[in-house]
Amino acid sequence: MKKVTLLGSLLVAGTLTFTGISGTAQADEEEGAKTVWGEVLPADADPDGDGWANIGFDATWMSQEGQNRINGLAESKDSGEISQVEFNEAVAEIFQIEQARQLDGSNENANPENDSQAMVPHQKVDAMDIDVTKENLAKLALYSPAALDAAPVQEEPYNYNFVYGDYEFHFSYDGDYWNWSYSELMQDFTDEELMYLAHNDPEVLNENPVKAGKYNFKLYDDDYVYHFMSDGEMWKWSYEEK
Numbered sequence: 001m002k003k004v005t006l007l008g009s010l011l012v013a014g015t016l017t018f019t020g021i022s023g024t025a026q027a028d029e030e031e032g033a034k035t036v037w038g039e040v041l042p043a044d045a046d047p048d049g050d051g052w053a054n055i056g057f058d059a060t061w062m063s064q065e066g067q068n069r070i071n072g073l074a075e076s077k078d079s080g081e082i083s084q085v086e087f088n089e090a091v092a093e094i095f096q097i098e099q100a101r102q103l104d105g106s107n108e109n110a111n112p113e114n115d116s117q118a119m120v121p122h123q124k125v126d127a128m129d130i131d132v133t134k135e136n137l138a139k140l141a142l143y144s145p146a147a148l149d150a151a152p153v154q155e156e157p158y159n160y161n162f163v164y165g166d167y168e169f170h171f172s173y174d175g176d177y178w179n180w181s182y183s184e185l186m187q188d189f190t191d192e193e194l195m196y197l198a199h200n201d202p203e204v205l206n207e208n209p210v211k212a213g214k215y216n217f218k219l220y221d222d223d224y225v226y227h228f229m230s231d232g233e234m235w236k237w238s239y240e241e242k
Contacts, residue, residue, distance in 0.1 A: 036092040037099075052088045062098045069094055069145060082143045093146035127155045134233065137171055138164040141182045152178040163233060166212035185212050191219050195226055198239050209235035 033046035033053035045053035077087040152173040160171040219226040
């Protein structure tokens with residue numbers, strides 16, 4: 001996707017209501033209460049003090065992808081994977097992206113759910129102000145995809161490829177366009193398959209860990225001992241004669 005400026009605001013009718021949670025950042029009383037479409041309402045619209053107005057929103061005007069992203073975030077919120085405030089922040093970013101698309105008159109470049117999107121060039125925006133670590137990038141991809149769609153993760157060009165938890169992640173930026181994606185590690189090799197791969201197709205073992213998460217185990221046949229290890233991020237394997 002290309003650097004864009006997220007412009008405009010859209011006042012919409014409410015169908016879903018924010019409830020807010022305790023223990024979140026407090027809103028500045030002078031700033032009032034934020035809405036996901038970019039408007040700021042009087043502070044009394046935020047009775048729970050989480051910085052967000054307790055008011056509904058309507059996403060039916062968005063692209064199908066935008067609606068799908070919001071539905072996915074709602075599922076993550078309902079299951080406890082993300083907080084109400086994290087949900088609000090991610091939805092606000094989706095609103096900005098969808099509004100920018102309408103202003104630019106383009107919605108042709110949407111990609112699948114867990115992939116980045118391309119957007120029509122407009123004016124530049126700043127990169128994210130985050131600590132670029134594997135953990136932070138993975139959490140953004142899994143829980144706040146709209147943030148990754150809206151801006152690159154740093155000003156300088158980058159190309160990050162890594163495994164974190166149960167997923168393999170890819171993030172790239174050439175100074176103009178940025179992309180990101182992730183895929184679940186689906187390997188489910190039998191012991192016999194692992195020993196076969198060690199001798200006949202080692203590249204498969206080099207490209208990805210043999211299972212998700214941390215592991216350290218050995219396998220044996222009549223002639224060799226095989227060792228497979230991973231700390232959850234880096235993995236290695238080897239075999240030697242008995």
